[in-house]
Amino acid sequence: MCAAPAAELGITLSVLAEAPDASAALVIPSAPVGAHGDVDAVLAFAAECDVVTFDHEHVPADVLAALAEAGAVMHPTPQALVFAQDKLEMRERLTALGVPCPRWARALTVDEVTAFGDEVGWPVVAKTPRGGYDGKGVRVVASGEELHDWLDRASAEDSPLLLEEKVPFTREIAVLLARSPSGQAAAWPVVETVQTDGICTEVIAPAPDLDPDLAARATEAGLRIAGELGVTGVLAVEMFELPGGEFVVNELAMRPHNSGHWSMDGAVTGQFEQHLRAVLDLPLGSPRPRHPWTVMGNVLGGHHTELYPAYRHVMARDPEIKAHLYGKGVRPGRKIGHVNVSGDSLTDLRARARHAADYIEGAVTE
Numbered sequence: 008m009c010a011a012p013a014a015e016l017g018i019t020l021s022v023l024a025e026a027p028d029a030s031a032a033l034v035i036p037s038a039p040v041g042a043h044g045d046v047d048a049v050l051a052f053a054a055e056c057d058v059v060t061f062d063h064e065h066v067p068a069d070v071l072a073a074l075a076e077a078g079a080v081m082h083p084t085p086q087a088l089v090f091a092q093d094k095l096e097m098r099e100r101l102t103a104l105g106v107p108c109p110r111w112a113r114a115l116t117v118d119e120v121t122a123f124g125d126e127v128g129w130p131v132v133a134k135t136p137r138g139g140y141d142g143k144g145v146r147v148v149a150s151g152e153e154l155h156d157w158l159d160r161a162s163a164e165d166s167p168l169l170l171e172e173k174v175p176f177t178r179e180i181a182v183l184l185a186r187s188p189s190g191q192a193a194a195w196p197v198v199e200t201v202q203t204d205g206i207c208t209e210v211i212a213p214a215p216d217l218d219p220d221l222a223a224r225a226t227e228a229g230l231r232i233a234g235e236l237g238v239t240g241v242l243a244v245e246m247f248e249l250p251g252g253e254f255v256v257n258e259l260a261m262r263p264h265n266s267g268h269w270s271m272d273g274a275v276t277g278q279f280e281q282h283l284r285a286v287l288d289l290p291l292g293s294p295r296p297r298h299p300w301t302v303m304g305n306v307l308g309g310h311h312t313e314l315y316p317a318y319r320h321v322m323a324r325d326p327e328i329k330a331h332l333y334g335k336g337v338r339p340g341r342k343i344g345h346v347n348v349s350g351d352s353l354t355d356l357r358a359r360a361r362h363a364a365d366y367i368e369g370a371v372t373e
C-alpha cells in the first residue's frame with residue numbers, strides 16, 4: 008500500500024519480501040527475498056537503503072540490534088518499536104507515564120491468575136505479550152486453570168503473560184497520528200473501530216457522536232505517547248471508550264494500521280503517504296478529512312478464492328466505492344482487502360461499505 012504513494016512522490020521503495028510472490032513483491036520492483044528474522048538477509052537489504060521501516064512488529068530484537076550496530080537508520084527506532092512489539096513493555100511504560108490503562112498484571116502461574124481475577128473480577132483477559140494479531144494471542148478466561156496450557160509455556164520460557172481486567176467499554180476507538188524524527192506530528196480525527204471476534208471489520212471516521220472533550224483528550228494522549236516514546240512514522244493507539252467520557256489505552260501499533268485505511272480515500276493525506284513522509288523526515292501532509300464521513304469495511308477471506316470477478320458488480324452498483332485488495336492468498340477470516348466510501352449520510356455509507364465488502368468476500372451474491 009506504500010507503493011502507490013512512493014511512486015507518486017518519486018521515492019524508491021524496496022521491500023524485503025518473505026517470498027517472490029508475497030503481495031508487496033508483486034507491486035514493488037525492488038523486492039529481494041529474505042526472512043525478517045535472518046540477520047544476514049536483513050543487513051544486506053538495509054545496506055542498500057537510506058531509511059528502514061517496518062510493516063509488522065515481528066522483527067526480532069537481535070536483528071534490530073544488528074541493524075543498529077551496522078549504522079542503519081530505522082524509523083521507528085528499536086527503542087520505540089519495543090512498545091508495539093511487547094504488550095507487557097507497553098503496559099509498564101504507559102502506566103509509568105500516567106496514561107490510563109486497564110488494570111493489569113504479569114502472570115506465570117495459575118495462582119497468580121487466580122489472585123488477579125479475584126482482585127479485579129472475573130472473567131479476565133489474558134494476552135501473549137508478543138506475536139499476536141487479530142485476536143490471536145488474546146483469551147478471555149473465567150479461571151486460572153483455563154490458562155494452564157499458556158502458563159505451562161510461559162513458565163517454561165520464563166516469559167510471563169499479560170493479564171488485564173475485562174474492560175466494560177462502550178466501544179473501541181483509535182487515535183492515529185504520524186510523527187517525524189524532527190518532532191512534527193499530525194493526528195487524523197479519532198475513529199470508531201468495530202471488531203467482530205477480535206478482528207476489526209469496520210472503521211468509521213470520525214467516531215460518531217464522540218464527545219469533543221474526549222476526542223481532544225484521547226488525541227493529546229496519543230501525541231504525548233508518540234513524543235515520550237520517540238515514535239517515528241505512523242502510530243495507532245487503540246483505545247476503549249468507557250461510560251462517563253473516559254478512555255483507556257488498549258495497545259499500540261507503529262506502522263500504517265487498519266484503523267487508518269479510511270484515510271487513503273477519506274483524508275487529504277492517507278496514512279501510507281504520511282508514513283513515508285514521516286520516516287523520511289519530510290514535512291507532514293494535512294490529515295484533514297475530505298468528507299463529513301468515511302466508512303471503511305474490511306474484506307475478510309470467505310467464499311471466493313478469486314476476488315476480481317466481484318469487481319464488475321461492486322463497481323457498477325456503487326461507483327463511489329473505492330476497493331483496495333492486497334493480492335494475498337484467501338484464507339477464512341484473513342484480512343485480504345478493504346473498501347472505503349465517503350459522503351454525508353452515515354447510515355447509508357455503512358450499508359454500502361458492508362455490502363461491497365460482503366459481495367467481494369462472497370458472503371452475499373446480489
Ligand SMILES: Nc1ncnc2c1ncn2[C@@H]1O[C@H](COP(=O)(O)OP(=O)(O)O)[C@@H](O)[C@H]1O
Binds near residue numbers: 134139141144145179
Ligand atoms: N482488557 C480488555 N477488555 C475487554 N476487551 C479486550 C481487552 N483486551 C482486548 N480486548 C478485545 O480483544 C481485541 C484484541 O485485543 P488486542 O490486545 O488489541 O489484540 P490484537 O493484537 O490481536 O489486536 C480488542 O480489540 C478488544 O475487542
Ligand SMILES: [Mg+2]
Binds near residue numbers: 245258
Ligand atoms: Mg488490537
